[in-house]
Amino acid sequence: xxxxxxxxxxxxxxxxxxxxxxxxxxxxxxxxxxxxxxxxxxxxxxxxxxxxxxxxxxxxxxxxxxxxxxxxxxxxxxxxxxxxxx
Numbered sequence: 373x374x375x376x377x378x379x380x381x382x383x384x385x386x387x388x389x390x391x392x393x394x395x396x397x398x399x400x401x402x403x404x405x406x407x408x409x410x411x412x413x414x415x416x417x418x419x420x421x422x423x424x425x426x427x428x429x430x431x432x433x434x435x436x437x438x439x440x441x442x443x444x445x446x447x448x449x450x451x452x453x454x455x456x457x458x
Contacts, residue, residue, distance in 0.1 A: 374452030380445025384438035391434070392427070 399410045402417035411418045412425040428435050 373448055373455070377445045377448030377450075377452050380441050381449055382445070384441040384445075388435070388438045 395415075398415070402408045402410045406417050408417040408419055409421045410416075411422040412430060413422075
């Protein structure tokens, strides 16, 4: 139970950060190399300025699901540490 809890606690955070940094690389490439403006809703580089749209509005299931999985992992870790080993 403890190993499963640790996996659920850490894995969603790593996945969320990985997806975030992949998108950040595309945004930086658009801004610095192509001299454009990133369209967060379409995920493309545009010539005209685009409004910023937070991640929680674009991918609410991914963000909330990741946080719920981490919370479930924390609960499993606490249960695993609380129960005695056989």
